[in-house]
Amino acid sequence: MGKRSITDSFWIIVFGKNGLVGLVSVGFVLLLPILVLTKRLSAAEWSLPDNAPAAALSMVLLGFTIDCLVNAMMSPLYFVIAGGLISYRPALEPVQDVSLHSRSSSY
Numbered sequence: 001m002g003k004r005s006i007t008d009s010f011w012i013i014v015f016g017k018n019g020l021v022g023l024v025s026v027g028f029v030l031l032l033p034i035l036v037l038t039k040r041l042s043a044a045e046w047s048l049p050d051n052a053p054a055a056a057l058s059m060v061l062l063g064f065t066i067d068c069l070v071n072a073m074m075s076p077l078y079f080v081i082a083g084g085l086i087s088y089r090p091a092l093e094p095v096q097d098v099s100l101h102s103r104s105s106s107y
Contacts, residue, residue: 010068030065033085034058054088
């Protein structure tokens with residue numbers, strides 16, 4: 001009888017089920033949004049209020065990707081984050097604040 005081992009790494013599970021093509025595909029899905037974001041935003045733009053959520057989510061995604069090397073925490077949330085980051089485009093110019101003027105109430 002052969003030895004049994006418990007697979008607890010995400011990459012081992014993906015490689016076992018989908019092979020090398022599946023492993024490379026999942027790697028691209030998780031890492032490509034971070035690489036694209038670093039190309040779209042300069043280092044000074046990461047701390048701007050408009051870009052800070054995308055920068056924070058990219059660090060969350062990077063942490064998950066590193067964690068997947070030793071653990072298998074399957075959650076579709078991180079793939080949704082990857083999709084949101086890959087489609088994120090910073091504004092070309094600042095958005096103008098359009099505030100509503102209060103109307104005088106003359107009843």
